[in-house]
Structure formats: C-alpha cells, structure tokens
Amino acid sequence: MNAIYAPKRLPPQLRQSSTTRAMMLDVIVALTPALGMAVFFFGPRVLTLCAVSVASSVAFELLYRLLTRQSLSIGDLSACVTGLLLALSLPASAPLWVPVMGTGFAIIVVKQFYGGLGRNFMNPALAGRMLAGTLPLLMTTWPQPMQRLSSAAVDAVSAATPMSYLHEGVLPSVSLDFMFLGRRGGCIGEVSAFMLLLGLGYLLLRRVISARIPLSYLGTVAAVALLAAPEGISPPVWIAYQLMGGGLLIGAVFFATDPATSPVTPRGQVMYGVGCGLLTVLLRSYSSYPEGVGWAILTMNCAVWLLDRLGLPRRFGIGNFAATRAALGRGLRNLSEIKFVRPRLNLHIPRPREGQAPGEAYLDLLRSGLKTAGPLAAVFAVTCGVIFGVHRFTDLNTARAEIQAQHEILTQAMPQAAVGAETPYRAAGAMSIIAGYDADGHLLGYCVEVQSQGFAGPITMTVGVDLNGAVTGVAINSHSETGRVGTEAMTPGALARYVGRSGTIRTSGPNSMDAVSGATATSKAITAGVNRALNIVANLDTAGEINYEDTQ
Amino acid sequence: MAHSFFGGVYPATRKGITRRKPMARLSQTSKEIVIPLVMCADGPATPMVRPGDPVTVGQPIARRGETGAAAHASVSGRVSAIENRPHPWGGLSPAIVIQNDDRSEPYSGHMPPMDLRRLTLEQVVERVAAAGVVGMGGGCFPTWEKIARSAGRIDTLIVNAAECEPYVTSDYRLLLERGERILRGAQALSQCLQCERAVVVTEGDKLNAVEAVERRLRRQGGGRVQILPVRTCYPLGAEKQIIQTVTGREVPPGGSPLDVKCAVFNVATVYAVHDALFMGRPLTHRAVTVTGGAVTRPRNLWVPIGTPLRHLLETCGGLREETDRMLIGGPMMGVALTNLDAPVTKDTNSLVCLTSWEHKPDIPPGVCIRCGKCVAACPMHLAPTIIRRALEDQDLEKLARYHLEDCNACGCCSFICPAQIPLVETVASASLLLKRGVAKQ
Numbered sequence: 001m002n003a004i005y006a007p008k009r010l011p012p013q014l015r016q017s018s019t020t021r022a023m024m025l026d027v028i029v030a031l032t033p034a035l036g037m038a039v040f041f042f043g044p045r046v047l048t049l050c051a052v053s054v055a056s057s058v059a060f061e062l063l064y065r066l067l068t069r070q071s072l073s074i075g076d077l078s079a080c081v082t083g084l085l086l087a088l089s090l091p092a093s094a095p096l097w098v099p100v101m102g103t104g105f106a107i108i109v110v111k112q113f114y115g116g117l118g119r120n121f122m123n124p125a126l127a128g129r130m131l132a133g134t135l136p137l138l139m140t141t142w143p144q145p146m147q148r149l150s151s152a153a154v155d156a157v158s159a160a161t162p163m164s165y166l167h168e169g170v171l172p173s174v175s176l177d178f179m180f181l182g183r184r185g186g187c188i189g190e191v192s193a194f195m196l197l198l199g200l201g202y203l204l205l206r207r208v209i210s211a212r213i214p215l216s217y218l219g220t221v222a223a224v225a226l227l228a229a230p231e232g233i234s235p236p237v238w239i240a241y242q243l244m245g246g247g248l249l250i251g252a253v254f255f256a257t258d259p260a261t262s263p264v265t266p267r268g269q270v271m272y273g274v275g276c277g278l279l280t281v282l283l284r285s286y287s288s289y290p291e292g293v294g295w296a297i298l299t300m301n302c303a304v305w306l307l308d309r310l311g312l313p314r315r316f317g318i319g320n321f322a323a324t325r326a327a328l329g330r331g332l333r334n335l336s337e338i339k340f341v342r343p344r345l346n347l348h349i350p351r352p353r354e355g356q357a358p359g360e361a362y363l364d365l366l367r368s369g370l371k372t373a374g375p376l377a378a379v380f381a382v383t384c385g386v387i388f389g390v391h392r393f394t395d396l397n398t399a400r401a402e403i404q405a406q407h408e409i410l411t412q413a414m415p416q417a418a419v420g421a422e423t424p425y426r427a428a429g430a431m432s433i434i435a436g437y438d439a440d441g442h443l444l445g446y447c448v449e450v451q452s453q454g455f456a457g458p459i460t461m462t463v464g465v466d467l468n469g470a471v472t473g474v475a476i477n478s479h480s481e482t483g484r485v486g487t488e489a490m491t492p493g494a495l496a497r498y499v500g501r502s503g504t505i506r507t508s509g510p511n512s513m514d515a516v517s518g519a520t521a522t523s524k525a526i527t528a529g530v531n532r533a534l535n536i537v538a539n540l541d542t543a544g545e546i547n548y549e550d551t552q
Numbered sequence: 553m554a555h556s557f558f559g560g561v562y563p564a565t566r567k568g569i570t571r572r573k574p575m576a577r578l579s580q581t582s583k584e585i586v587i588p589l590v591m592c593a594d595g596p597a598t599p600m601v602r603p604g605d606p607v608t609v610g611q612p613i614a615r616r617g618e619t620g621a622a623a624h625a626s627v628s629g630r631v632s633a634i635e636n637r638p639h640p641w642g643g644l645s646p647a648i649v650i651q652n653d654d655r656s657e658p659y660s661g662h663m664p665p666m667d668l669r670r671l672t673l674e675q676v677v678e679r680v681a682a683a684g685v686v687g688m689g690g691g692c693f694p695t696w697e698k699i700a701r702s703a704g705r706i707d708t709l710i711v712n713a714a715e716c717e718p719y720v721t722s723d724y725r726l727l728l729e730r731g732e733r734i735l736r737g738a739q740a741l742s743q744c745l746q747c748e749r750a751v752v753v754t755e756g757d758k759l760n761a762v763e764a765v766e767r768r769l770r771r772q773g774g775g776r777v778q779i780l781p782v783r784t785c786y787p788l789g790a791e792k793q794i795i796q797t798v799t800g801r802e803v804p805p806g807g808s809p810l811d812v813k814c815a816v817f818n819v820a821t822v823y824a825v826h827d828a829l830f831m832g833r834p835l836t837h838r839a840v841t842v843t844g845g846a847v848t849r850p851r852n853l854w855v856p857i858g859t860p861l862r863h864l865l866e867t868c869g870g871l872r873e874e875t876d877r878m879l880i881g882g883p884m885m886g887v888a889l890t891n892l893d894a895p896v897t898k899d900t901n902s903l904v905c906l907t908s909w910e911h912k913p914d915i916p917p918g919v920c921i922r923c924g925k926c927v928a929a930c931p932m933h934l935a936p937t938i939i940r941r942a943l944e945d946q947d948l949e950k951l952a953r954y955h956l957e958d959c960n961a962c963g964c965c966s967f968i969c970p971a972q973i974p975l976v977e978t979v980a981s982a983s984l985l986l987k988r989g990v991a992k993q
Contacts (some may be wrong), residue, residue, distance in 0.1 A: 011976070012963030013883040014563050014718060015912040018970045020921055076918070210928065252782065264924030264937050313558070313933035315955050317804040533692040 018207075020117075024077035030199035031084055037192040042092035042143060046188050049264045052427045053099035057083030060107040070116070073467050078117050082106055083124035085254060088189025089247065090132065093143045098135070099381075102128035117321045122301045123261045130294050143185070144311050161185040163246040165237040167290030169230045171241060179244045186246070189254075192245040200253045209257040213276075217252040218243060220277025228285070237529075248280065251293035257306045268304075268311025276300045281440075290424040376543065410434065412449045412475035414464035420447065436464065445472060446540065449535040455521035463498075463533035470502040474530060488518035489526060504531050557793045559931040560785040561964045563718050565882065566910075567758060568796040570721045570843045573851045575729055578859070578867055581652055585627050585858035586637050586895040587613065588647040588907050591684075593692040595619030599648055605631045610659035610834050612682075613648055621694055621898075622684035625650055626836040626856030638891040640861070640880050640900060647895070650858070663832035668740055674701050676744045676829065683828035684722030684835050684898075689789070690881055692899045695825065702745055703817040709742045709750040710798055713819035714782065716755060716791040716808065720902040722839035722991045725820045727754065730759040731768055733993040734819055737779050737826030743777045750777045752819070755784040786884060787962040791816050793931050801887055820901070840896055842868045844905035846875035846886025855896055861903055862892040875905040883911070884963050918971035926965035926975055932958045936965040936975040944990040948989040956983040 033354070038046045061079040066073050073079075086102050106128030113121045162184055163174035174184045183193025190196075203209045222239045229238040243249070254274050256262060262371070263269050276296050283292020314323040351361065410420045417436030423446070427433065431449040438444055443468035451458050457480030464472035474495045481487055494516050505527050506512045515523035589596040597620025601613045607625040615621035629652045637647040663679065681696035691710060698953040711734070715723040727734060734752070742750035754762060758781075765779045780798060787793055792803045794816060801812035809816055817825075820838060836857055843850040848869030855864065861880075866873070879886035880900055889903075926936040934955065942950040956979060964976035 011883075011885055011887065011961075011969050012904065013877060013879060013888070013911055014888070014967060015972065016561070016970075017912055019915070019972070020918050020970050023921075023923070023970055046786070116919065118919045140618075154963045210924075218976065259923035262922075264922050264927050265935060266924070268926050271926065305787075312938075313927065313930075315805060316931075316933040316958055317802040317807065405836075461665055466739055 020076050020078075023208050024081050025204065026206045027081050027254070028077065028084060030202045030208075031088065031189070033195035033198045034088065034189045035084075036249070037195045038088070038092070038188040041182060041191060042188065045088075046092050047344070049092065049094065049096065049099060049188065050084060052088075052096050053087035054080050054083035056088070056100045057107055060104055061112070064108055064112045068112075073116060076117060078403070082125045082128075085189075086128050088250065089129040089187050089255075091143065092188050092425045094132070098132050102132045105131050118260045120260055121304065122298060123255055123258045125258075126294055126297055126301075130298060133294070161246070161290070161551060162241065163284075163290040166241060166245050167284065170244075171233060171237070174432045176237070176244075177242055178334075179241065187250075190247040193249050196249040196297060198475075203253070203257075204404040209259075210266075210269070212266060213232055213262055213273045213531040214252045214258045216270045216500050217256055217276045217280075218248070218275025221248060221281055224278070224281040228281075242284075246284075246291040247293040251280075251297055251342060254275070255293075256297050256300070259306060261309040263304050265308055265311035265313060267313070268307035271307050271311060272300055272304065281442065288515055305336045306447055306454075334341065384448055385394050409462045409475040409477060410436065410447060410464075411514055413462045413473040414466075415473055416466075417444050417447075417464075427539070429532050430536050431460070433536070433540075434462075443467065446537050448536050450475065450532045450536075452525045452529040452532065454479060454481050455486050455519075456482055459522070459525050459529065461526065461529050463530050463535040465534055468502070469497045470500055471530060471534065474526065476526075479522075481519075486522040488517055489516040489523040494523070495526075498526075498530050501530070502534065506533070553796050556783070556785075557788075557796045557804075557931050559929045559964060560787065560793075561783070561929050561967050563786055563967065565718045565784065567719065567721050567724070567757065569719065569845075569850045569889070570841050570852055571724060571838045573721075573725075575725045575852045575854045576838055577720075577854050578856075578863075580807065580867070581627055581654065581656075581856060582863040583652050584632075584860070585629075585650040586635065586860060586893075587623050587626070587650065587855060587858040588639050588645055588895065588897060589614055589620065589623070590639065590641075591623060591692065591857075591898045592619070592621035592686050595648060596695065597621060597623055599632045599634055601634075601648065603631050603633050603875065607650060608657045608659040609632060610662070610749050610836055612684075612834070613650075615876045618987055621686050622682060622834070623648070624684060624834040624836050625659075626858050627652045628655050629653040638894040640887075640889065640894040640897055642887065642890060659767075663828070663834075665832050666828070666829045667919060668736070668743070671740060672746050673700070673744050674739070677686055678795060679828050679849065680825055682834070683824065683826060685821060685824045686835075688820035688824065688838060688899055688901070690885070690899050690901070690942055691791075692877065693820075695817070695821055695966055698815060698817070699741070699745065702810055704746050705813065706745055706815045707748045707813045708799055708815075709738065709745055709747045710794055710814060710816045711750060711752040711819055711822050712791075712794055712816050713736050713752055713754040713758075713761075714794060715758075716784070716786045717884050717886070717902075719787075719843050719904050720882045721843070722841040722852055722901045724758045724761055724850065725841075726823060726839050727758070727819055728764055730823060731761070731765045733826045733830075734823050734832065735765065735768060735772075735824040738776055738777050740829055741817065741825060743820065747850075748776065748814075752777065752779045753794055753798060754779065754781055756781045757784045769946040777835075786967075787931060787960075787964065790931070790960055790962055792960065805955065807883060835898060838896070838900070840900055841878075841902040841904075843902065843908040844875065845910045846871045846873045846905040848872040856893045857898060860893050860895050861889065861900075864896070864903055865892065865905070871905060873907050877906050878909045879904045879906065881959050884894050884967070910973075912962045915972055917973045920971055920973060923970060924953060925968045925970070929964040929968045931962060932960055934959060934965075934979070936979055940973065940975065940978045943978060943985065946985070951982055951986045952990075954982075956986060959983065 012176040020092060057079045058074050059076050083103055086106060106124035110122050110124040111120045164175050165172035178184055180193050200214060204211055221242060221530050225239045225242040226235050226520055229235040263272050279296035279299055280292045283295055348492045410417060414436045416438060418439040419437045420434045423433050423435045429450060436444045436447055445464060447462050447464045449462050451460050459476040459479040462475045462477055466472050476490050497513060503511055511525060568733060576741055583931060585838060597614040597615035599614045599774050607613060608628045611625045612622055613625050616622055629650050631648060632651045633649045636644040639645040677696045677700045678697060685695040687693040687695060713723050713727050738750045752765060762779060762781045782788060782797055788797060791809060794803055795809055795812060795814045801813060803809055804811055824835045837854055840851060840853050840855050840856060842864050851868055853864060876887040880889055880903060882902055883904055920937055930936060939954050959979045961976055
C-alpha cells in the first residue's frame with residue numbers, strides 16, 4: 001500500500017469494451033444469417049466462393065503490408081469483412097477467379113494505396129464488386145434459387161432477377177413472401193431480406209452502427225417509391241418490392257454503413273443516407289441497368305468530405321438562428337474576399353548585357369519563348385496537317401450523298417419516322433434492321449433491308465414494318481432490272497400498293513396482290529422481299545426493347 | 553422531462569457496490585489530520601493558528617486573505633506543524649497538521665442559527681464565507697461569491713444531485729439520508745437569490761432517493777423546490793449539460809450560467825450551506841464513497857475533512873486485491889492518485905480503487921476507422937476525429953475553426969473510441985498548439 005500508483009492513462013479511466021476488431025467481428029456475425037440462407041438456396045458453392053474471397057483478401061493484405069514493411073493489420077479482421085462482403089455480392093455461379101481479382105483490386109488499390117484501414121475513400125468491397133460487374137456475362141447469369149450448385153461445378157440456368165421486372169415498371173412473378181425469405185434470383189447475400197434485417201438488428205443492438213444511415217437510405221427509397229408508384233400497382237406493394245428488390249438491403253445495412261467511407265458527423269450521415277436513396281431511385285429508373293445501389297453508394301462515398309463539413313454540429317450555446325446567420329456571413333465574407341487580379345503581361349524590355357550586341361538580348365528572349373511555345377506549336381501544326389489531309393483525301397460529296405440516300409430510303413420506307421437507329425439484331429435474310437423512332441423517341445417500327453432475286457439480278461430493298469406488323473413503305477435500294485419491263489413494278493404507285501398490308505402476301509386468294517402487268521418477275525420478287533421482311537419483324541421481340549439482365 | 557442534451561455515453565454505473573450502504577461515521581478518527589490551505593479554486597488561505605496551539609471541532613484555523621476559503625479544524629487536538637504535505641490534486645502544498653486527541657470537543661464560539669424567514673443576502677454571503685463553503689462537486693469555486701454574483705439575476709436554481717460518475721454514491725446517500733436539510737437549504741438559497749424555482753436534479757437510477765424527497769415535498773409543501781429525475785446519461789452532472797437538461801437553454805460560448813439565468817449548486821454544497829445557516833456549523837465533514845473492486849468493504853463514509861485517504865482505506869478493510877489505479881472523484885473525470893497520504897479535501901467525493909479486471913486493459917491506440925462515435929457522443933458539439941486529423945496536419949487555420957475552447961474534458965470521446973485513441977488529450981494538445989501558434993503570430 002506504500003506504492004505510488006502512477007497513472008498509466010489520463011482520464012477517463014473507464015473505456016467502453018468494444019474494439020475495432022470486435023466491431024469487425026460483429027459485422028461478420030451479422031452477415032452469417034444471410035450467408036446461411038444463401039447456402040440453403042444456392043448450395044455449398046457459396047461457401048467455396050466465400051472461402052476463396054476471404055482467403056485471397058487476407059493474403060493480399062498480408063502480402064502488401066509485408067512488402068511495404070508496414071505493421072501487419074490482418075488482426076483487425078477488416079480484410080475478412082471486405083472479402084466476405086465481396087463474395088456475398090457476387091452471383092453464386094461466378095467463377096472462382098472473380099473474387100480473387102475483386103479482392104486484389106479492393107485491398108491493394110482501393111484500400112492500401114490510400115493508407116489502409118480508415119483512410120480509403122471508397123468502400124473496397126463495393127469497388128471490387130463493381131469492377132467484377134463490368135465483366136460481360138458474369139453479372140447477367142443468375143442461378144435459380146433451390147438449384148443447389150455443387151461446390152465445384154457450375155452449370156447455371158439463368159434466371160431473371162426481380163429487379164429487371166421492376167426496371168420495366170411491372171411487378172415480378174416472385175411473390176412478396178418469397179422475396180422476404182429470399183427465394184429469388186440475385187447475388188449470394190442480397191436475396192434474403194429477412195436475414196439481412198436480422199443482421200441489421202444485431203448491428204444496431206451491438207451499437208456497431210447507428211440507425212441513421214440505413215433508416216435514412218431505406219426511408220428515402222420508400223418515400224420516392226410511394227410518390228412514383230406506377231399506375232395499377234398499389235403503393236405499399238410497390239414499396240415492398242423496391243425495398244426488397246436487388247441489393248438495396250445489403251447495400252443500406254452493410255455497404256453504406258462502412259465507417260471509413262461514410263461521414264462521421266450525425267447530420268452528415270443522414271444527408272449521406274438520403275443522397276444514397278435518391279441516387280439509387282434515379283439510377284433504378286433512368287439508367288440502362290436495372291439496379292443502382294452499388295453506383296449510388298460509390299458516388300456518395302466520393303461526397304463524404306463535403307458532407308462531413310456540411311454536417312458539423314452547431315456550436316454549443318449558439319442558437320440555430322445565430323448559427324445560420326454566422327454561416328451565411330462567413331459565406332458572404334469569403335465571396336467578398338475573392339479578388340479579380342488583372343493578369344499582368346510580362347512586357348519588360350531586355351537590356352543588352354555587358355559584351356552583347358544591342359539586339360542579342362531579344363534573340364535570347366525569342367529563344368526561350370520558342371522553347372516554351374515550341375511543343376505547343378508543333379502539336380498544333382501536326383493536328384492541322386492531319387485534319388487537312390483527311391479533308392483532302394476524303395470524298396465528302398460521296399459520303400454526304402450516301403447518308404442522304406440512306407435517309408431518303410428511310411423516309412420512303414417509313415414516312416412517319418424522324419430518326420432511324422441501327423439495331424444489333426441479326427436475322428436470317430435481313431441485311432440490316434433499322435429501328436425507326438418518332439420525334440418524341442417512341443419506337444414506331446423497323447426498316448428491314450432484304451434482297452430477293454429479280455428478273456435480271458438481285459433487288460435490294462428496304463421495307464418498313466410498323467409495330468402492328470403492317471407495311472409502312474417500300475424503298476428500292478438497288479436493282480439490275482432493265483428498261484421499262486422491270487422498272488414498271490418499281491414506280492411509287494406500284495410500291496404504294498404494299499402500304500398497310502400485313503401477314504403473307506400471295507399472288508391469288510385472300511390477301512393477294514396482282515402482279516404489275518409486263519413486270520411479273522420483278523413484281524413477284526418485290527412481293528417476296530416484302531413477305532420476308534414481314535416475317536423477320538414478326539419474329540422479333542414484340543416489345544422491341546433490349547433485355548439486359550443485371551442487378552446493381 | 554422536456555429537454556435533453558446532445559451526445560453523452562452510458563458507462564456501466566457499478567453503483568450497486570455501495571448504494572445500499574448507509575453513510576457511516578469513522579469508528580476511529582485518524583490520529584493525524586492534515587488540512588491543506590489550498591481548498592479553493594483561486595488559491596491558498598492564510599493560517600490563523602501556530603504550531604502548538606490547541607484547537608477544537610469547528611474552530612477556524614485559516615481565513616480568507618487575498619485568496620482561499622476559510623478552513624476549520626475538523627477534530628479537536630493540537631496543531632503540530634504547518635508544512636508541505638501531499639495534496640490530492642497532485643504534488644505538495646502547505647497544510648495545517650493537527651494531532652487528534654479523540655475528544656471531539658466542540659468549538660465554543662459558535663455562529664448563531666439564522667431564521668429562514670428573516671434572511672438577507674448580505675448575512676447569507678457573510679455566513680457562507682465564514683463557514684468556508686466551496687463548490688463540493690469538484691469545482692471548488694467559492695460558494696459565497698457565486699451567491700453574491702447570481703442574486704437577483706437568475707430564475708432557476710439547480711441543485712445538482714445527478715452524480716453521473718460511475719461508482720460514486722456519496723451524493724445519493726446524502727440526498728437519501730439528509731434530504732430534509734438539503735430541501736431546506738435549497739429553499740433558503742432560492743429565497744435569497746430571488747429565483748422562481750429551485751430544481752433538485754437526480755438521475756433516474758436513484759429512485760428511492762427521489763421517492764424520499766417527493767414524500768418530504770408533499771408533506772411540508774416544497775414551495776419553490778421541486779425534484780426532477782432524469783434519464784441516466786454521462787455527463788449529466790456537467791454544469792452546461794444539467795442547465796440544458798432542466799431549462800433547454802445553452803450557455804453561450806465563453807459565458808457563465810448567469811447568462812442563461814441559472815445557478816448550479818452541488819447537493820453537498822447545499823447541505824453545507826444549510827448547516828452553516830441554520831445550525832451554525834462550518835464545513836468540517838463531508839460524505840466520501842470508498843469503492844472499487846479492490847476494496848475489501850466498500851462503503852459510504854461521513855469523514856472529517858483532512859483525514860488521510862490511507863486511513864479511509866484502512867477503515868474499509870484495506871485492499872483485498874491488487875489495484876492498478878486509485879482515483880479521486882470517479883473514473884470518468886477523476887484524477888489518478890499518486891500518494892495515499894493525501895487528505896480528504898472539501899471536493900473529495902470518492903476514492904475508487906480499480907482492479908485490472910474492472911476496466912479495459914491498456915492496449916495501444918489503433919488507427920481511426922472514422923466510425924464517428926466520438927462526434928455523436930460529444931455533448932459540447934465538437935468533432936474530435938476531425939480535430940485529430942487537423943492536429944496531425946498541424947493545420948492551425950483549420951483548428952481555429954473547430955471551437956477547441958468549448959471542450960469540457962468530460963472524456964466521452966475517449967470512452968467511446970473503439971480504437972482507444974486518447975481523444976481528450978488530442979483535443980487538449982490541439983488547443984495548446986493553437987494557443988502557441990496564435991502567440992507566435
């Protein structure tokens with residue numbers, strides 16, 4: 001008792017019991033229910049993916065820290081969390097090298113290059129996942145739930161995710177209770193809303209995260225969904241599908257709340273959540289992808305610095321009114337301090353130095369000026385030369401005429417259309433398929449370029465077909481018919497007879513058309529071409545939209 | 553409860569160790585009593601006795617000179633020396649040492665009790681100054697000055713019985729056992745301060761004390777005095793936070809409670825004021841909680857001021873376990889004790905001996921993961937992690953914008969940080985850097 005008890009630590013002597021490591025462990029625990037449900041739906045392959053992802057993530061972290069001779073940081077478990085989150089945001093059918101590539105990018109580029117834990121400005125797991133998402137086909141094939149992939153082989157049957165339906169403004173075929181439990185297509189971790197909510201509850205109870213970000217995020221999405229529910233769908237149902245569809249829940253609970261990449265100030269956190277929500281809704285409705293959670297969170301990650309400053313707590317003892325006035329005053333003062341400095345032209349006249357001829361100083365000036373301006377002038381000259389050359393050696397008139405002819409053919413084949421756009425569709429017999437749109441951007445129909453055998457050679461023509469399957473016009477691109485004999489069938493009058501026809505046009509019987517006398521073979525050839533075009537359009541997707549299937 | 557303050561933390565209170573133990577007098581007072589001359593925030597008092605003089609209980613032995621507060625002998629005996637002795641605030645400071653003769657002879661020149669109905673402000677100020685009453689919650693601010701300054705300028709008198717520090721139960725036992733005197737003291741104070749109401753604020757975990765006070769208030773008609781139980785949250789007992797909780801007003805930066813028409817008195821101070829006014833007793837005793845996992849028989853004690861802490865610990869049976877830190881004044885804001893020979897002063901409310909298992913082991917600070925818990929916990933609306941980043945960059949311009957002078961060192965940020973970053977010290981050193989930087993310019 002005679003000992004002098006020197007303080008080892010300044011006050012406060014009590015600390016709350018949590019540590020960084022314990023927080024990370026809590027996140028892993030909170031992810032376990034979702035992982036378990038995914039194993040139930042998609043089979044043991046999920047575990048393989050997670051194991052590969054976590055192992056590679058830890059390995060990359062260890063390797064980087066060893067190579068750069070920094071303290072080892074795998075003990076804080078943040079690398080494990082990154083690996084697990086990345087795996088949970090992949091489809092169960094993803095090849096095993098995908099998580100390895102994703103974690104490599106996440107850990108080394110996004111996290112460690114910026115100084116490690118707490119200094120990265122973007123969520124590493126999400127950045128890695130979005131990189132993987134740029135790979136073709138990977139993020140467009142989703143295994144069916146209950147398909148139970150074995151741990152090694154992948155033989156996935158693609159299933160549409162609910163998000164691709166919601167993107168179109170229709171309800172998916174999956175019922176709400178299946179959405180809630182997770183029996184639907186999607187990424188490993190995102191399918192089960194119930195399990196994710198369990199995780200959220202755990203994180204809130206353990207005070208690992210505050211409710212500000214998830215609640216403001218989900219609340220914003222729900223509010224916008226309430227306002228923008230499509231006609232014929234009851235708003236509560238639409239809200240439920242929007243909240244449970246895609247990666248919104250896993251994003252709001254696990255990705256947006258990542259401490260390092262979300263604001264530290266309470267008000268900033270609310271603004272961040274609202275921003276994520278608005279961006280998500282915007283991307284879901286107007287982007288070409290059906291899902292927007294990932295990009296929304298990554299975008300808001302970049303705005304954290306600003307939100308932290310905006311969200312700084314008001315000074316204690318200053319009323320809200322005074323605080324606002326002070327902030328406005330500060331802004332005004334800053335604005336008034338902006339001074340417009342007139343650019344000064346450096347026009348000093350060099351004096352000849354000792355032993356120089358009177359004009360020599362100017363030569364020096366010129367030389368140094370050339371040194372700086374030289375490269376710029378060179379680039380300018382080369383650019384001018386290239387443009388002149390291209391202009392000189394391009395036959396602009398022919399090119400313009402070609403475009404003009406194409407436009408004329410489009411007008412002839414589909415007079416209503418204002419814009420034509422080449423489509424990526426390929427169909428047997430069609431040389432090209434051009435979609436026609438009116439001035440407001442509504443799809444009117446397709447112009448199909450077909451070929452058929454005429455009297456003297458092949459006839460190339462463009463047939464316009466509207467969405468009802470009726471011909472809007474026929475234009476002849478090229479032919480080798482001669483004299484009056486063949487061309488008789490190509491007069492505007494003869495071609496106009498096809499307008500409004502649909503189905504298969506025959507030479508006799510119902511839906512028949514008489515051949516133009518004197519040009520029977522040509523006439524038949526054109527009719528055959530029109531029939532072929534009608535047939536091609538009839539077999540195209542009637543909705544006419546390109547069906548991307550993707551979430552996030 | 554209409555108001556609350558922003559932030560705060562919820563440490564485990566561990567008050568159960570001593571909350572059911574009645575305040576006990578020492579069975580054996582210490583042979584040697586050490587009364588430091590420094591027991592007031594503004595400086596040392598002037599001694600009135602010489603070595604060899606006999607003293608009796610309550611006899612004034614030091615008076616207020618330029619600075620300091622009057623001090624009184626808490627036992628009877630003989631002054632043996634006036635010399636430098638260890639002080640609980642750290643270091644050595646001059647003190648009057650009294651050899652106890654164990655006879656407890658009362659002082660003959662007692663001050664006459666006053667009448668509640670015929671109090672004047674001058675009388676009260678004079679009496680409180682003569683009794684040497686200072687802020688007993690830890691501030692040690694001269695109470696008579698506070699009374700004189702706030703008379704007629706406040707509308708709410710707040711009696712702070714919140715006791716938000718973990719472990720400490722001395723104010724709670726005082727309120728439970730001597731509630732009547734405290735209410736009477738509060739009434740007297742509110743009367744001479746001419747305020748509309750007096751509020752006794754206590755945390756909700758002291759329900760039987762609340763019930764006892766409420767019963768008394770019902771029985772005798774409290775007049776302006778009322779009791780307000782508040783949800784337990786650290787640092788409710790801090791002056792600015794308790795004002796905000798009771799009235800919703802925020803003390804402006806750099807201002808004092810008077811700016812929002814409030815005055816805050818600790819419950820023990822109010823008790824001492826009551827004794828001085830109505831019993832003619834100067835401040836010679838106070839309640840101290842001796843607690844912590846390392847103490848054999850933790851308890852609340854009513855001890856003469858000047859008793860060495862070692863004696864308190866021996867009264868409680870000594871240590872049963874190795875302690876790795878001893879604290880005065882609770883584990884959140886309390887200072888670590890460096891010498892057990894230091895005596896109980898007027899602001900010593902507890903002696904806490906923590907074992908190593910009672911608090912998180914010292915692990916080196918990790919990296920900040922920007923979880924933002926410190927910002928959400930700071931009751932003074934600061935952003936410790938952002939301040940820390942600016943300090944790392946040595947960016948004086950930025951630091952000047954973050955209102956470092958508002959920090960009241962409550963320790964919420966350090967408490968909550970999962971990476972064990974000592975944020976209170978960070979803010980303190982940032983503030984120091986800023987002062988130096990400004991001085992240099």
